[in-house]
Amino acid sequence: MFKPDGPKPEQYSLGHVSKGKRGKFRVLVVEDETEAADTLAYYLEEEGYQVTTAYNGVQGLEKFHACGADIVITDIRMPKMDGVELIASLRQQRPHLPIIAVTGHMGATENLGPIAGDFRVEVLKKPISLSELLQKMAVICV
Numbered sequence: 344m345f346k347p348d349g350p351k352p353e354q355y356s357l358g359h360v361s362k363g364k365r366g367k368f369r370v371l372v373v374e375d376e377t378e379a380a381d382t383l384a385y386y387l388e389e390e391g392y393q394v395t396t397a398y399n400g401v402q403g404l405e406k407f408h409a410c411g412a413d414i415v416i417t418d419i420r421m422p423k424m425d426g427v428e429l430i431a432s433l434r435q436q437r438p439h440l441p442i443i444a445v446t447g448h449m450g451a452t453e454n455l456g457p458i459a460g461d462f463r464v465e466v467l468k469k470p471i472s473l474s475e476l477l478q479k480m481a482v483i484c485v
Contacts, residue, residue, distance in 0.1 A: 368391075368393065368413050368484075369395070369410065369414075370395070370414050370416065371394075371397065371406060371412035371414070371415045371416070372394060373396075373400060373415065373418060373421070374396075374398065374417070374418045375398055375399055375420075375421040375422060376418070381396065383416070383476075384396045386473055399422050399424060400421050400423055400424025400425055400426065402423075404429060412440070414443070414480060415429075415430075415442045417430065417445070418444075419444055420446065426446075430442055441480075441483040442463065442464045443465045443467060444465070444466045445466075445468075445471055446466065447468070447469035465483050
C-alpha cells in the first residue's frame with residue numbers, strides 16, 4: 344500500500360500545525376488490510392500525530408463517534424461498509440471534514456459515486472507514497 348519515495352516527509356507540515364503540535368492532531372485511519380493500517384498508523388505516530396485505527400467502515404464510523412478525528416484516511420473497498428458509504432455518513436455529521444481516500448482500483452473499475460465530485464476528498468491510488476500522503480494532508484487540512 345505504501346512506497347517510501349519522493350521528498351522527505353519532514354519537508355511537509357500541516358500548514359499551521361507544527362510537528363510539535365501534531366500530537367493534538369487526530370487522524371482516523373480506516374483500512375481493511377490490517378498490516379497496511381498498522382504500518383500507516385505507526386508512520387503517522389512517528390510524525391507526531393494522534394492516530395486511531397479501524398479495520399472496516401463500520402468500525403471506522405464507531406471510532407469516529409467515540410474518538411473524533413481532524414482528518415480521515417480511508418480505503419475505498421472494504422467489507423461491512425465501503426469507503427464511499429463511510430464518507431457519506433461522515434459528511435452528514437461533519438460536512439467539511441478533510442478526507443483522503445485511497446484505492447488500488449482507480450479508473451473505470453472503481454465507482455467513487457458521490458465522492459467523485461467532492462472537492463473536500465483527495466483520492467490517492469495505491470501504492471501511495473508516504474511523502475505524497477503528508478503533502479496531501481498539508482493541503483487538505485489548511
